[in-house]
Amino acid sequence: MTSVIHTRAELAAAVAAVPGEVAVVMTMGALHEGHRTLMRTARARAPFVLVTIFVNPLQFGPNEDFEKYPRTLDADVAACAAEGVAVVFAPSRDEMYPGGAPQITMDAGPVGGILEGASRPGHFAGMLTVVQKLLMLTRADVAYFGEKDYQQLALIRRLVRDLELAVDIVGVPTVREPDGLAMSSRNRYLSPADRSAALALSRALRLGAASTDAESALATATKILAEEPAVRVDYLALTAPDLGPPPASGPARLLVAARVGGTRLIDNVPLTLAPSDRLPDPRPRQRA
Ligand SMILES: Nc1ncnc2c1ncn2[C@@H]1O[C@H](COP(=O)(O)OP(=O)(O)OP(=O)(O)O)[C@@H](O)[C@H]1O
Ligand SMILES: CC(C)(CO)[C@@H](O)C(=O)[O-]
Numbered sequence: 001m002t003s004v005i006h007t008r009a010e011l012a013a014a015v016a017a018v019p020g021e022v023a024v025v026m027t028m029g030a031l032h033e034g035h036r037t038l039m040r041t042a043r044a045r046a047p048f049v050l051v052t053i054f055v056n057p058l059q060f061g062p063n064e065d066f067e068k069y070p071r072t073l074d075a076d077v078a079a080c081a082a083e084g085v086a087v088v089f090a091p092s093r094d095e096m097y098p099g100g101a102p103q104i105t106m107d108a109g110p111v112g113g114i115l116e117g118a119s120r121p122g123h124f125a126g127m128l129t130v131v132q133k134l135l136m137l138t139r140a141d142v143a144y145f146g147e148k149d150y151q152q153l154a155l156i157r158r159l160v161r162d163l164e165l166a167v168d169i170v171g172v173p174t175v176r177e178p179d180g181l182a183m184s185s186r187n188r189y190l191s192p193a194d195r196s197a198a199l200a201l202s203r204a205l206r207l208g209a210a211s212t213d214a215e216s217a218l219a220t221a222t223k224i225l226a227e228e229p230a231v232r233v234d235y236l237a238l239t240a241p242d243l244g245p246p247p248a249s250g251p252a253r254l255l256v257a258a259r260v261g262g263t264r265l266i267d268n269v270p271l272t273l274a275p276s277d278r279l280p281d282p283r284p285r286q287r288a
């Protein structure tokens with residue numbers, strides 16, 4: 001039986017009663033199979049899984065989709081129940097931010113200012129602030145985040161490391177639709193034509209990542225994205241796994257963000273670069 005609670009007092013009581021580990025999955029709701037995979041992964045480790053559902057105003061820019069973000073609590077609770085989640089914490093804005101916006105917030109540091117951070121100023125500071133609050137309020141021993149939001153996951157790992165937080169962060173690979181589209185709550189904004197155009201993102205990453213050479217990985221992905229006029233690329237970047245400059249060889253990450261119609265989508269994949277004869281260029285590689 002999944003209990004649904006809305007206040008921090010109820011949350012404190014619920015977690016105080018847990019004899020073992022508290023495993024947390026943080027979400028903004030409009031749950032899909034990606035979220036459910038996080039819950040299932042959490043359930044495999046801990047019997048007590050807590051899902052938070054909160055559309056955090058702090059991480060949305062003034063012209064972003066905070067107001068229209070899908071809010072589907074009943075269906076979300078049903079999905080959590082089907083995954084054996086013990087508690088859903090769905091606070092109001094006042095419950096999370098009593099007294100209004102916080103005066104003390106997180107600084108997302110240099111990695112918070114590139115890629116998504118460059119396009120969404122303040123987004124990662126707002127995200128890290130609510131994640132830090134939710135880690136404290138839930139007393140999480142372990143928290144699960146998706147690789148779909150790769151830079152978010154990297155920053156949360158950095159938060160935990162830099163501030164000595166006593167929580168395990170587990171990353172979960174991106175769950176995709178059968179045709180390759182990364183699952184995302186924002187996919188429901190896409191018209192059928194936009195959805196079809198949006199497949200260029202995963203196709204570009206997949207075919208780009210098939211190359212073991214940095215230049216051709218970027219060139220292949222760039223070409224595929226350029227073939228789809230409805231896709232307006234924000235960035236296409238090849239980085240190290242920690243989002244630093246790409247290595248001369250070994251594990252790397254290919255990331256993309258683009259607008260399709262009025263919807264901004266992101267995606268990323270791992271790839272492995274083979275050693276090349278050329279000297280590596282130490283600058284991050286990015287094409288817009
Ligand atoms: N396709 C996916 N595969 C794995 N994890 C995912 C996927 N989509 C979202 N998640 C993870 O679920 C958690 C909650 O994400 P969120 O509620 O923002 O969903 P979302 O689908 O990413 O929404 P949005 O479309 O608003 O970006 C995050 O850790 C996120 O990375
Ligand atoms: C981690 C998170 C729940 C914080 O609001 C959000 O950024 C998300 O859903 O990925």
Ligand code: BAL
Pocket residue numbers: 059149152
């Ligand atoms: N899915 C990451 C949260 C956001 O886009 O605001």
